[in-house]
Amino acid sequence: MTSEAETARLLLQLRVADFISREARLLDDWRLEEWLALFTADACYVVPGTDDPQADPRRSLVLIDDDRERLGWRVKRLLSGHAHREFPWSRTRRLVSNVLVEEHSANRIRATAAFVVWRFRHRHADPFIGHADYELVEEDDGLRIASKRVMIDQESLAPNGAVSMIL
Amino acid sequence: MNLASLVVDDRARGVFRVHRATMTSEEILAAERERIFSQAWLYLGHESELAEPGAYRRRTVGGRPLVFVRGSDGVIRALHNTCPHRGAIVCRQDAGVAKTFQCFYHAWTFDNRGSLIGVPDEAAYAPGFDRAERSLAPVVGHESYRGFHFVCFDRNAEPLGDYLAGAREILDLVADQSLDGSMRVVKGEQRYSIRANWKLLAENSVDGYHAAPVHKTYLAYLQGTGALLPGTAVVAGRARALGNGHGVIEYRAPWGRPVAHWAPTFGEAAREEIEAIRAELRERHGAERAERIADWNRNMIIFPNLVVNDIMAVTIRTFSPVRAGEMDVTAWEIAPAEESGERLIRRLHSFLEFLGPGGFATPDDVEALDSCQIGFAADGVEWSDISRGMAREPRPDDELQMRSFWREWQARMTGTRRSDWSDRRPAA
Numbered sequence: 001m002t003s004e005a006e007t008a009r010l011l012l013q014l015r016v017a018d019f020i021s022r023e024a025r026l027l028d029d030w031r032l033e034e035w036l037a038l039f040t041a042d043a044c045y046v047v048p049g050t051d052d053p054q055a056d057p058r059r060s061l062v063l064i065d066d067d068r069e070r071l072g073w074r075v076k077r078l079l080s081g082h083a084h085r086e087f088p089w090s091r092t093r094r095l096v097s098n099v100l101v102e103e104h105s106a107n108r109i110r111a112t113a114a115f116v117v118w119r120f121r122h123r124h125a126d127p128f129i130g131h132a133d134y135e136l137v138e139e140d141d142g143l144r145i146a147s148k149r150v151m152i153d154q155e156s157l158a159p160n161g162a163v164s165m166i167l
Numbered sequence: 168m169n170l171a172s173l174v175v176d177d178r179a180r181g182v183f184r185v186h187r188a189t190m191t192s193e194e195i196l197a198a199e200r201e202r203i204f205s206q207a208w209l210y211l212g213h214e215s216e217l218a219e220p221g222a223y224r225r226r227t228v229g230g231r232p233l234v235f236v237r238g239s240d241g242v243i244r245a246l247h248n249t250c251p252h253r254g255a256i257v258c259r260q261d262a263g264v265a266k267t268f269q270c271f272y273h274a275w276t277f278d279n280r281g282s283l284i285g286v287p288d289e290a291a292y293a294p295g296f297d298r299a300e301r302s303l304a305p306v307v308g309h310e311s312y313r314g315f316h317f318v319c320f321d322r323n324a325e326p327l328g329d330y331l332a333g334a335r336e337i338l339d340l341v342a343d344q345s346l347d348g349s350m351r352v353v354k355g356e357q358r359y360s361i362r363a364n365w366k367l368l369a370e371n372s373v374d375g376y377h378a379a380p381v382h383k384t385y386l387a388y389l390q391g392t393g394a395l396l397p398g399t400a401v402v403a404g405r406a407r408a409l410g411n412g413h414g415v416i417e418y419r420a421p422w423g424r425p426v427a428h429w430a431p432t433f434g435e436a437a438r439e440e441i442e443a444i445r446a447e448l449r450e451r452h453g454a455e456r457a458e459r460i461a462d463w464n465r466n467m468i469i470f471p472n473l474v475v476n477d478i479m480a481v482t483i484r485t486f487s488p489v490r491a492g493e494m495d496v497t498a499w500e501i502a503p504a505e506e507s508g509e510r511l512i513r514r515l516h517s518f519l520e521f522l523g524p525g526g527f528a529t530p531d532d533v534e535a536l537d538s539c540q541i542g543f544a545a546d547g548v549e550w551s552d553i554s555r556g557m558a559r560e561p562r563p564d565d566e567l568q569m570r571s572f573w574r575e576w577q578a579r580m581t582g583t584r585r586s587d588w589s590d591r592r593p594a595a
């Protein structure tokens with residue numbers, strides 16, 4: 001018999017996994033404005049360097065440390081047709097797995113998910129492998145991302161060359 | 168292969184061409200490893216990365232595994248990272264602090280000065296076993312200039328100071344940004360690769376001509392956030408050959424510079440602080456030099472593979488060939504050591520907005536280089552053209568700084584020496 005608490009935990013788990021899968025689909029479909037709308041007004045989006053996944057972007061050089069405004073510019077840039085590494089857009093497929101809710105309160109959820117992002121371009125297939133930590137908040141019309149921190153497992157961005165699309 | 172014929176330098180006609188075999192041939196790369204990467208001074212690291220005794224960084228320089236380490240005696244050394252016994256890598260972590268290094272293969276132990284201090288069952292060796300000659304080997308050439316450490320694998324190399332030539336002055340303009348007199352490499356490094364020949368990044372890093380078309384979205388971002396300063400353009404400045412293949416473009420910054428040039432993206436609160444630093448720089452260096460430090464950008468290539476770009480932040484970038492069509496790149500950020508808190512955050516953001524694999528600009532440079540490398544396979548087009556600005560006083564969006572690189576490249580590859588890297592025409 002599954003206890004009520006266990007059922008609630010699994011339901012939350014499913015809900016978060018569903019949310020993250022939908023987020024992945026928006027990115028694969030290059031529906032970046034809809035993706036951006038998943039973030040809260042005070043959200044942050046961080047990609048640490050491959051040398052130190054735990055790096056604090058306020059003290060260390062990382063790869064990306066965006067607040068909501070800069071994230072908006074990132075999306076605008078990628079949609080402009082002048083972000084040359086992504087025009088034409090690369091083809092990507094995100095496989096998200098091992099979704100775990102680590103902690104939750106009434107309106108805040110901390111979760112983590114592993115990913116493989118395949119990127120195809122110029123006849124190359126370059127995967128990004130890693131995991132992302134999320135802070136999700138409950139808003140009136142559903143979950144929103146308050147923080148997303150993407151940690152890449154590779155020792156170097158080789159052969160990727162850049163994080164030119166959004167991870 | 169006739170290496171001399173790969174660069175056409177016709178100053179009378181104002182034509183400069185480079186044969187694309189220089190970008191695609193593994194045979195030429197093998198010659199570069201021998202004549203450039205085994206003979207020129209190569210960047211190793213900055214002294215600030217080794218703050219305490221025993222601090223070390225594992226580095227690969229010119230394809231060779233090294234340990235950059237500060238011994239317990241305070242001395243910074245460059246050691247070959249290979250056991251003198253049978254060859255295994257002795258230091259197997261990227262960074263750390265250690266009193267000793269022990270080879271895991273047969274447990275020979277070395278202190279952090281590289282001296283052999285322990286051999287299991289040493290009695291098995293003949294009498295007179297010399298520990299000193301079995302210590303970690305220092306690189307034959309190792310010198311520093313204002314905190315920047317370089318190595319050279321050729322024991323007959325000229326002193327580093329002579330090699331750096333005019334590049335010293337540009338490094339001074341970086342080092343002097345600290346009011347305390349010490350610069351520090353910010354923690355964290357960006358590692359990436361590019362599917363392109365290593366020399367393309369030397370060219371690209373000092374290329375003012377590509378800024379407008381390639382980095383349109385970065386400029387749009389600056390414009391949109393009010394950070395593009397009025398009345399400035401990359402063309403307002405000059406390009407110079409600095410000697411020995413080094414080159415720089417210097418131009419008035421169209422954007423804010425964290426050291427001492429305020430822009431709206433830094434926030435109103437930062438204005439007073441930045442103005443105070445400007446005033447202090449003027450006090451110390453005089454108006455003209457202070458203005459160069461505060462308001463002018465410099466993109467510099469130090470032959471063959473070190474870039475120090477003092478732009479919206481200061482980056483140190485080094486790169487080395489993996490094969491003819493691929494390179495590894497490592498980039499760092501360097502800042503005045505006294506910067507912390509909000510000041511450091513401003514600088515970090517200013518860096519990330521443009522620079523690095525996740526910036527608004529560098530990914531598009533990576534694409535440009537990839538694209539060139541793909542284009543080199545096109546049959547029937549053998550030469551690239553680097554003639555821009557050859558018949559005028561060179562501007563930062565001209566290509567003198569690249570020609571100076573290639574002139575040195577040609578001299579080293581053909582075993583000749585040069586004394587002039589400029590576009591000056593030979594006397595009639």
